[in-house]
Amino acid sequence: MKTGHPRRRLAVAITAASMLALTACGGSGFSESAEDGGGEAAATDAPVSVLIGSSGDAETEAVTAAVDSWASESGVEASVIVASDLTQQLSQGFASGEPADVFYLSTDAFAGYAANGSLEPYGEDLANKDDYYPALREAFTYEDQLYCAPKDFSTLGLVINSAKWEEAGLTEEDIPTTWEELADVAEQLTTEETVGLGFSPEFQRLGVFAAQAGGGLITDGEATAASEANVEALNYVKQMMTDGVADYSSNLGAGWGGEAFGKGLAAMVIEGNWIAGAMTNDFPDVEYQVAELPEGPGGKGTLQFTNCWGIAADSDNIEGAKALVEHLTTPESQLAFAEAFGVMPSLQSVAADWSEQYPELEPFIAGGEYAQNLPAQQGAADVLGELNSQLESLESSDPQQILESVQPLVETIATQ
Amino acid sequence: MPSTPTTAAEAPPSRVKRGDIRGRQGLAGWLFITPVVLILGLFLVVPVIMAAWVSLSDWTGRGSPFSASVSFVGFENYSGILGGEGLIGRDFGTAIRNNLYYVLLVVPLQTALALFLAVMVNRQILKGRGFFRTAFYFPSVTSSVAITVLWLFLFSATGVINKVLSFFAIEGPNWFQDPRGVLHILFGLVGVDQAPAGLRAPGFLGISGWDWLAGPSVAMSAFVLMAIFTTSGTFMLLFIAALQNISGEVQEAAMVDGATGWQRFWAVTLPMLRPTLFTVLTLGLIGTWQVFDQIYTGTQGGPAKTTLTPAYLSFNAAFVDQQWGVGAAIAFVLFAIIVVLTLLQRWALRERDVPRRRRMVPAGVSAGSSAAAIPGTAAPADEEGEQRR
Numbered sequence: 028m029k030t031g032h033p034r035r036r037l038a039v040a041i042t043a044a045s046m047l048a049l050t051a052c053g054g055s056g057f058s059e060s061a062e063d064g065g066g067e068a069a070a071t072d073a074p075v076s077v078l079i080g081s082s083g084d085a086e087t088e089a090v091t092a093a094v095d096s097w098a099s100e101s102g103v104e105a106s107v108i109v110a111s112d113l114t115q116q117l118s119q120g121f122a123s124g125e126p127a128d129v130f131y132l133s134t135d136a137f138a139g140y141a142a143n144g145s146l147e148p149y150g151e152d153l154a155n156k157d158d159y160y161p162a163l164r165e166a167f168t169y170e171d172q173l174y175c176a177p178k179d180f181s182t183l184g185l186v187i188n189s190a191k192w193e194e195a196g197l198t199e200e201d202i203p204t205t206w207e208e209l210a211d212v213a214e215q216l217t218t219e220e221t222v223g224l225g226f227s228p229e230f231q232r233l234g235v236f237a238a239q240a241g242g243g244l245i246t247d248g249e250a251t252a253a254s255e256a257n258v259e260a261l262n263y264v265k266q267m268m269t270d271g272v273a274d275y276s277s278n279l280g281a282g283w284g285g286e287a288f289g290k291g292l293a294a295m296v297i298e299g300n301w302i303a304g305a306m307t308n309d310f311p312d313v314e315y316q317v318a319e320l321p322e323g324p325g326g327k328g329t330l331q332f333t334n335c336w337g338i339a340a341d342s343d344n345i346e347g348a349k350a351l352v353e354h355l356t357t358p359e360s361q362l363a364f365a366e367a368f369g370v371m372p373s374l375q376s377v378a379a380d381w382s383e384q385y386p387e388l389e390p391f392i393a394g395g396e397y398a399q400n401l402p403a404q405q406g407a408a409d410v411l412g413e414l415n416s417q418l419e420s421l422e423s424s425d426p427q428q429i430l431e432s433v434q435p436l437v438e439t440i441a442t443q
Numbered sequence: 444m445p446s447t448p449t450t451a452a453e454a455p456p457s458r459v460k461r462g463d464i465r466g467r468q469g470l471a472g473w474l475f476i477t478p479v480v481l482i483l484g485l486f487l488v489v490p491v492i493m494a495a496w497v498s499l500s501d502w503t504g505r506g507s508p509f510s511a512s513v514s515f516v517g518f519e520n521y522s523g524i525l526g527g528e529g530l531i532g533r534d535f536g537t538a539i540r541n542n543l544y545y546v547l548l549v550v551p552l553q554t555a556l557a558l559f560l561a562v563m564v565n566r567q568i569l570k571g572r573g574f575f576r577t578a579f580y581f582p583s584v585t586s587s588v589a590i591t592v593l594w595l596f597l598f599s600a601t602g603v604i605n606k607v608l609s610f611f612a613i614e615g616p617n618w619f620q621d622p623r624g625v626l627h628i629l630f631g632l633v634g635v636d637q638a639p640a641g642l643r644a645p646g647f648l649g650i651s652g653w654d655w656l657a658g659p660s661v662a663m664s665a666f667v668l669m670a671i672f673t674t675s676g677t678f679m680l681l682f683i684a685a686l687q688n689i690s691g692e693v694q695e696a697a698m699v700d701g702a703t704g705w706q707r708f709w710a711v712t713l714p715m716l717r718p719t720l721f722t723v724l725t726l727g728l729i730g731t732w733q734v735f736d737q738i739y740t741g742t743q744g745g746p747a748k749t750t751l752t753p754a755y756l757s758f759n760a761a762f763v764d765q766q767w768g769v770g771a772a773i774a775f776v777l778f779a780i781i782v783v784l785t786l787l788q789r790w791a792l793r794e795r796d797v798p799r800r801r802r803m804v805p806a807g808v809s810a811g812s813s814a815a816a817i818p819g820t821a822a823p824a825d826e827e828g829e830q831r832r
Contacts, residue, residue: 115762118762118763118765121504121505121506122505122506122767124506124507135763136765139503139764140765142765143504143505143765144503145504145505277617277746279600280599280600280601341506405764405765406530408763409530409531409534410530412748413530413534413748416622416745416746416747416748417747419622419745419747420622420747436530439529439530
């Protein structure tokens with residue numbers, strides 16, 4: 028009986044062996060990783076790939092042009108890949124051990140990748156590192172080390188519909204500089220089909236009021252979500268909403284503040300400098316002006332958003348990638364990007380040039396002086412998500428309760 | 444085994460020959476299934492094993508999950524999501540709540556609608572049956588992303604649905620931005636708009652009793668409508684195929700017995716559709732528990748996390764938060780839920796009325812069929828016996 032079916036057993040053995048072989052292939056393909064990555068080989072001229080999440084053709088073309096010009100100068104092959112879902116494609120790259128060499132990296136994702144060792148901490152080697160805005164450097168510092176070069180940044184400002192402003196009989200003098208004035212003009216601008224002030228239903232917008240009240244979710248490493256300043260800020264927003272002079276863009280039937288503004292559903296919105304591009308493309312007929320956000324009880328305050336040029340620790344050509352990033356962050360490149368897709372340069376020395384070129388957007392870059400970062404520790408995105416989900420029903424809830432329920436969550440990330 | 448001389452003399456050549464053929468057949472068989480075994484192994488078994496390992500490890504998404512720097516953490520990831528503690532625990536509870544209501548609404552409604560459409564389209568008197576069949580099936584062949592985008596437009600605050608509702612003097616909600624639970628709205632109508640004292644404390648999976656009773660949010664209801672709209676067509680096809688398998692004679696016999704149309708449907712057609720019904724319910728159950736693409740393209744879990752589903756949460760935990768272990772653990776819990784529910788449903792739909800059906804079959808036929816069954820079952824045993832020899 029034992030010897031009855033040698034062939035069958037042979038066949039089983041073959042199948043099993045080839046299964047194993049294939050499994051092993053699968054396994055090893057998956058694990059080409061850290062061990063052989065991080066090659067410090069300086070002399071390599073392995074091609075450099077750049078993964079970007081593009082806002083549109085203008086951005087893609089500008090980045091491609093800048094990368095190409097570096098490639099022809101340095102003789103290293105370089106290519107730009109436009110991600111359809113940047114977060115996912117980055118994650119896949121890191122897991123496979125073959126990530127893109129250079130990539131856009133948001134503050135949300137930064138801490139996670141820095142913590143698991145995916146990022147090459149090259150920031151300290153940058154020649155011009157002291158020229159970056161301090162708050163931007165802080166955003167990309169993990170365990171006291173600057174990891175990557177801030178690509179550019181955006182701040183929030185008050186965007187005003189000029190036609191509606193005039194209709195309401197308001198002048199240049201009336202541009203609000205305090206909370207009372209803001210609520211006042213919002214009331215004057217509110218009509219049957221237009222609400223005075225609109226903003227997206229998220230702390231990424233409402234946080235400006237917390238900043239102006241002198242608050243913030245994390246202050247000096249301490250969780251301060253339930254601070255009195257934050258409660259005061261949300262109460263102020265809630266008051267405007269219950270008075271009917273301010274509303275969420277989602278309640279107005281728009282996807283974001285800019286859409287509500289362009290469609291004339293809101294006479295003023297709190298948005299970033301990216302709104303300039305959106306207005307040119309989607310609502311070229313709407314005249315608008317930009318002002319700095321008003322001062323609250325705690326002085327001036329706004330929020331800033333930024334990305335950096337990440338370099339993968341597993342890159343085959345780290346030196347080449349660094350050289351490329353240095354090229355992409357020169358004042359010339361940054362001004363070219365600014366022209367192409369409306370971002371603000373991350374270098375302080377370029378700010379003056381930029382304001383000269385775009386005087387109408389000057390309030391945005393002025394915000395860079397006092398802008399706050401949102402928490403970006405690992406897990407912060409989820410905490411903000413939880414806060415945002417509660418803010419959606421701000422009008423019918425108690426701001427104090429919302430903030431108190433978020434406080435323990437902020438504590439868990441603040442201690443990192 | 445005692446063997447007579449004759450068999451002993453004849454047996455060896457025949458045994459060798461037979462064994463040869465069997466062996467060759469066996470080899471050929473294994474060769475034929477090798478591609479499938481390899482493909483399934485490479486793309487199904489290996490990834491599943493890897494995911495199982497990841498769900499038990501602290502892998503952070505960099506390099507191989509089998510490298511030395513990744514350590515085993517036992518069921519930490521599982522206890523994190525199932526304990527109802529912390530943000531991820533409560534998010535998981537919320538996701539299960541949302542998806543549960545989604546399943547409870549979509550599966551029965553889509554099955555009922557599919558069956559209804561199939562019966563209608565299958566009627567001989569209906570003119571233009573081909574047209575209706577195509578029309579009902581059309582949503583199923585359209586990509587879910589396209590339909591989701593269409594839905595976002597239809598159900599926007601100023602969209603077509605709200606326009607139509609306004610003709611009836613109904614002010615439609617801002618569908619995809621409305622986090623209110625449908626049951627909460629109903630409770631509100633009878634004056635209960637705050638959580639009663641007994642339902643406030645965090646309960647199962649960290650979700651309070653009041654929140655478990657929220658029902659699907661208005662936003663989720665729009666997704667429920669969409670799922671019913673898109674999948675009914677597919678299942679209608681399955682039902683049509685099954686209906687065409689029911690011979691006209693059975694219906695005629697029922698008519699001769701004086702059964703009305705309604706009785707025939709409940710007592711004849713529906714019982715005969717039981718296998719198809721099981722298929723449709725199972726496919727529906729699996730599809731609804733895994734709902735992902737609509738959420739990903741439509742709402743990303745919002746408003747107020749009321750369209751968060753376990754599948755989307757799993758994706759988010761892994762790809763966005765770099766919590767790969769947690770993401771994999773959610774996927775396995777989801778898998779367990781689906782398996783358990785499918786088994787439950789199999790048990791619920793099992794054939795309970797076998798004896799009664801036997802009674803209806805004429806005695807002779809029954810005896811014949813049971814007699815026929817004996818050689819059938821005996822045959823493999825016979826082979827076994829021969830092989831053992």
